[in-house]
Amino acid sequence: MKNEKIIEQIEKWQKCDYVHALTCGSNTCDNVALVPIEKDGIVILVCPTKNCDYKQSYLPECVLSADVEGIEDSIGNIINKIKRNN
Numbered sequence: 001m002k003n004e005k006i007i008e009q010i011e012k013w014q015k016c017d018y019v020h021a022l023t024c025g026s027n028t029c030d031n032v033a034l035v036p037i038e039k040d041g042i043v044i045l046v047c048p049t050k051n052c053d054y055k056q057s058y059l060p061e062c063v064l065s066a067d068v069e070g071i072e073d074s075i076g077n078i079i080n081k082i083k084r085n086n
């Protein structure tokens with residue numbers, strides 16, 4: 001997968017309301033969503049918090065291979081059904 005595709009895929013995952021975002025692993029940040037960037041030819045995740053230098057190069061395979069639109073569609077449909085029945 002090209003780096004720009006990887007970044008696009010991770011951004012989709014990070015914005016999806018129905019999955020848990022990849023978050024900063026530092027003890028001082030609480031559930032801060034990481035941001036994908038290209039550095040030295042590879043994609044890494046960095047924490048956007050000022051003064052936090054948390055970085056990770058591990059990109060979970062389940063995030064890279066996830067069908068995020070599919071997740072949003074199926075959960076969106078379930079939520080609509082529940083709303084119609086109430």
Ligand SMILES: [Zn+2]
Nearest residue numbers: 024029047052
């Ligand atoms: Zn952080």
